[in-house]
Amino acid sequence: MRENLSKKASAAGQGENPDGVDAVAISARNIVKTYTIGREGKPMLVLDDVSLDVRRGEFLAIIGPSGSGKTTLLRIIASLESADSGQVIAQGRPVTQPSAERAMVFQHFGLFPWKNIIDNVKFPLKIRGVKDAEATAIARDQLRRVGLKPQFEQSHPHQLSGGMQQRVGLARALATDADVLLMDEPFGALDAQTREVLQGDLARVCAQTSKTVILVTHDIDEAVLLADRILVLTAGPGRVGEIVDVDLPRPRWEYDVRAHPKYPEVRRHVWDLLRSHITEDGANDGD
Amino acid sequence: MQTPPSQAASLRPDAVTAEAALVPSPVAGRPPGSVLRASWWQLALRRWWPPAVFGLAALILWELISQSINPLLFAAPSRTVEAFGELILSGELLDALIVTLSYLVPGLLISVVLGIALGIFMGRSVTWGTLLQPYLDAIYALPRVAIIPLVILWFGVGYEARIFIIVLGSVVPIAMSTSAGVRYTSVKLLEAARSFQATELQIIRHVVIPSSIPFIISGLRIGTERALVGAVIAEVFLSLTGLGGIIQTEAERFNAPYVIAAALVYALLGGLSMTALGAIERRIAAWKAA
């Protein structure tokens, strides 16, 4: 596990992909998306020619001002939304419909209130036709992995705290055995302390399972803490502003990342990028 | 709005869910298109062509089928329009409508007054509310047709009997819905009113009634619908008068087009009253928001 980790860290950190195309888990090519409100409303450009590559096992954070199209981009990558032009490619093949190969973790948790916890986690497996006993075993494993106590298996979502519900959401995504996890502000609905604990757990789980992760977030600290690279989207229309390498040693849950000498530097850099876009956006609004 | 917790078993719909069921969906309610650019008739066209097409297709299909079997028995739309025109021209339909309204409207008014009063009483007094609930539930669950023999013994087959049938059906849903609304009046508002030494009557007038209006209106919806049903029952089963009289006599003669023509007037009455209640509700909502 350790070797695996360090290999991954070096591949991500130095941006080398010795395996060529194979090392790219998912990539978006020239994504353009406009929304039209109503049939004759003025089309609004939301994403303007966005391209990105995510390497296998990499943790990519997408950050940007509100309304810059982060959610839209992630939904297009998940194929929950279609782009006007451009392509999403996973494992060398164009993506045309949603699939459990790219498992989503939702900001609103997305648990089925009428199913108990274990059945929620089993859901993607049952959809795929996995036998019940096997699905239960897998779901139990994943619930344990995300740190949910077994006594909650039979509870219903409303009986759990927000933090616990999102652990279930994470367990369900992990249960799919997908290589890619897509997360849209997964901790956005949680309080600060819970968020911090879950961030730590997410980092650990992702490292252990060597998933490729795309995380949309508002929170610069969260991005710096978790990500190998941070993609900064510019505001309206969303374009790729810059991709920032986070060159902090891993595994990061083993030390206080915020105390690392490089941390303020990275944080400041991302913040400067964001701020310039926010003010630019304000200037655009003027005319 | 909160959903009232379910009490004892009852046949009445849970007011809020029933309401939600009839709120037009976004698809039907808001046609696509920007309000600024399309003119009103374009919007109207966009909204109304699907139901128009559907309605027309249904009518044509019905016409074809009934023509091929028995246009009179199966009330071919063309025959129904004919019958409708005939009933209007002879004045028979208008007379019948006036007769029907002559007990429908008073019956409904009595139900509204009694129902709201009873509902407020049951909502303000927990004990009486709980005590009377099973009786109201029983009356609500009692099909009025079943008590026709009793009504005839008690009130005869005339005007009083018809009023009784209508009121018996409509009071209960209005009372139940009102009392639910009264019970869900915000405790904070009640406390505020009490802190100003408001009397019970003042509290009812200024706090309880205004905040229960959505519930009262949802009770009125059910009450009105049941009043219409009551009128039909009274006309068909007590003595043949009004619109129901036409329905029954023509049904006995197998004159389906005439039956449908009279039934259509009932449908129209139902649609009109629901529209009116919806308009009242919107006005009150607007006035509340202001």
Add this chain to the structure above:
Amino acid sequence: MTATDTKRLRRFNTARTLRQSPMWAKHLTLGLGLIALWELSSLFLDPIVLPPFHSVVVAFFVLLFNGSLIAALGQSLLLLVLGLAAALVTGLVVGIIVGRVSIVERMVVPFLGALYAMPTIALIPLMLVWFGFGLGGRVVVVWLVAFFPMLVAVHAGVRDAPRDLTEVARSFGVRREITLLRTVILPSALPMILNGLRLSVGRGIVGMVIAEVYLRLGGIGGLISEYGAVFRTDYVIAAIASLPALGLLLAAGVEYLERRVRHWRR
């Protein structure tokens, strides 16, 4: 509390004990009071107009033990169950289609409100003429009055199924509409559907009795008309009493289902 108040309370001791007694005692008192009132007023009235309470009770047991009540109830229930089952199935199928196919929804919804508000009762004579006076025609009557509440409830439930949850299902690879219905849409619409079922049961009973009374044959409705025609009011009331009982029993059944379904709710 003033001194006179206290004195009054002490004097009307029974009133105070009543006020402080448990709810079941109050129910019992009110019930017994009403029965006493009934017995008392029947002393002054013709038994055809108002038979005393006890003779209604006797009539009820006579009907129960000579088997005619059970037989009538059986016929009525058969009619009701057939009609409601038909309403449930057609309501589900049509409601799902209307709720899920947007063009159909736009075509049909403007008519729904009108059809819902329309007193379908007015069409009952016609239905019996069209579909015959046998069981078939009567089932159509029950179906007719029970169908629209069902349709409206299913449509609303399906339409309002939370979009974020259908999206969750899609993101985990649910593609077929039928799977989506089974896994997300119907479970989330179930409370609404049951509420519609409750409404349909109420209306269905009305339709059932109307069909029976209209034809003066079969079931509880037939029993009532039969005794009404010979002015045995005690038997009429005894037969009538079984109807709210039937209605409330069925409502309790639906309520039970609702509770089972809602256990995941707060």
